[in-house]
Amino acid sequence: MTRIRFQQSLEDLKENLLVMAGLAEQAIQRAIEAYRVRDLSICDLVNRSEIAINRLERDIDQAALDLLAMEQPMAIDLRFILSVIKINADLERVGDAAKSISDRVRNMEQMAIADLPVDIRRYRQLRVTRYHRRDGVRKIERRRNRA
Numbered sequence: 001m002t003r004i005r006f007q008q009s010l011e012d013l014k015e016n017l018l019v020m021a022g023l024a025e026q027a028i029q030r031a032i033e034a035y036r037v038r039d040l041s042i043c044d045l046v047n048r049s050e051i052a053i054n055r056l057e058r059d060i061d062q063a064a065l066d067l068l069a070m071e072q073p074m075a076i077d078l079r080f081i082l083s084v085i086k087i088n089a090d091l092e093r094v095g096d097a098a099k100s101i102s103d104r105v106r107n108m109e110q111m112a113i114a115d116l117p118v119d120i121r122r123y124r125q126l127r128v129t130r131y132h133r134r135d136g137v138r139k140i141e142r143r144r145n146r147a
Contacts, residue, residue: 006071010080013063017084017091020056023049024091027098034105046102053095060088 027049034042064085067073073081 006067006073006077009063009067010077013060013067013081013084016056016060016063017087020053020060020088020091023053023056024094024098027053027095028101031098031101031105034102035108038105038109040106040109043102043105046098050095050099050102053092057088057092057095061085064088 027046030042030049031046033039034046064081067081068078071077
């Protein structure tokens with residue numbers, strides 16, 4: 001593989017990871033909204049998102065492993081690929097968490113709505129902001145903007 005193709009493969013890996021990050025964030029937001037309003041149609045959207053997230057997780061892992069096996073990348077590229085693999089696993093777990101929330105909403109359908117003293121919207125925004133700061137998604141977005 002030429003260096004240009006290798007760089008393009010890294011770029012594709014990065015783009016797929018950013019797509020997956022967007023899907024995971026959207027799935028969590030939808031799951032929380034489904035919980036807040038008890039809307040089963042939103043739960044269906046979460047379930048479809050989780051399937052797409054799982055598919056992307058497998059594709060990204062395979063692409064990353066192929067790059068590691070075939071290219072034997074040097075330091076910075078190796079660190080990037082390993083970071084992608086770790087972030088990929090985290091994002092897949094976020095998708096699983098969204099589906100878990102969605103499943104709970106389905107189970108709660110028959111229950112009476114309780115007024116909880118928790119601001120779900122505020123909590124959701126805090127979690128999303130904290131997740132973006134803590135993981136490498138922002139770094140990858142910055143790296144994409146520099147390229």
